[in-house]
Amino acid sequence: xxxxxxxxxxxxxVPKDKNxxxxxxxxxxxxxxxxxxxxxxxxxxxxxxIRDLADAAGVTERTAQAIVSHLEEAGYIQxxxxxxxxxxxxxxxxxFRHPAESGHRVGELIDLFVPHE
Numbered sequence: 221x222x223x224x225x226x227x228x229x230x231x232x233x234v235p236k237d238k239n240x241x242x243x244x245x246x247x248x249x250x251x252x253x254x255x256x257x258x259x260x261x262x263x264x265x266x267x268x269x270i271r272d273l274a275d276a277a278g279v280t281e282r283t284a285q286a287i288v289s290h291l292e293e294a295g296y297i298q299x300x301x302x303x304x305x306x307x308x309x310x311x312x313x314x315x316f317r318h319p320a321e322s323g324h325r326v327g328e329l330i331d332l333f334v335p336h337e
Contacts, residue, residue: 254277254279254283254287255287255290255291256329257277258273258277258279258284258287258288258291259291259296259297259310259326259329259330260329260330260333260334261273261276261277262288262291262297262308262310263310263330263333263334264333264334264335266307266308266309266310267302267305267306267307267308268308269305269306270284270285270288273288288308294314294317295311295314296310296311296314296326297309297310297311298311310326310327310330311326312325312326312327312330313325313326313327314326
């Protein structure tokens with residue numbers, strides 16, 4: 221197995237003793253959904269653990285697992301086992317789901333965000 225890459229965190233960690241739910245006027249939004257963020261993290265580190273995906277994306281492990289299942293069911297990723305670990309392969313040719321972006325492939329998004337070796 222290849223040496224594990226460091227995961228790029230896309231959020232500031234929230235201290236466990238702080239309320240992670242901001243007030244309405246403090247809430248922010250992002251251009252990427254959690255599904256897009258998880259897909260990019262998997263593309264960056266195919267052998268990533270669900271726990272590490274959740275931490276890097278700022279979601280619970282349960283949410284990360286559900287998103288991975290959604291991505292797999294929709295054909296965006298494939299999961300295989302190497303020893304005791306899951307290893308993911310991203311289907312870069314899969315089109316975006318929304319009709320407005322369906323002419324583009326997820327590989328284009330990955331190329332923008334994931335460093336090439």
